Amino acid sequence: MTRLTLAAAGFALCLSQAAYASSDAAWNALFAKVNGTCIGQSGLNTPEASAPVVFDDAAGKIALLMRGQTGKGKSKVNVSLICLYDKKTGKASIAEYHWLGK
Template sequence: MYNKITMVAALLLASTQLANASSGAAWDALYAKANGTCIGQSRMDTPEASAPVVFNDSIGKVAVLLRGTVGKSKSKVNLICLYDKKSGKAAIEEFKWLGN
């Protein structure tokens, strides 16, 4: 009986550590894909990007806010990018803050 409990506890502990270790890498990979896709599609030279905002799985989207210049324009543009986790595609739209 003691051996079974020890074995189950060891398996649970090992699987928890593996899940946590791969989870961090998986999140980092998702953030890199979302940022790379959004920045690439923005056509901005060197945009500032927010930390990704991950929506729950029922939505399946990651949002990234971008700010920078497009082409030869000197005025700053604010873009919001919605990255779809399943398809890997992104949709980008310009946005303005309230009052601006």
């Protein structure tokens, strides 16, 4: 009886882990949404974006580093931005950052 109980518990544990796993397609869809939201709000003319930095579920955030230019003509300015995307609300906050005090 003990063996059967252990086998059933092991099987249930495997099933519960599978239920929490996300597919590659789900991650790719989330990352596309993050990119679209962050790049759309950035105001950059030709943005470059980093790979997403995924924080743990307790934080519930994904960060994206971006760089590019704002403005038009001779008034173009190079900027570096960080976007913090909230997985629960789907909202993003963007701030400019300076690498190593530059």
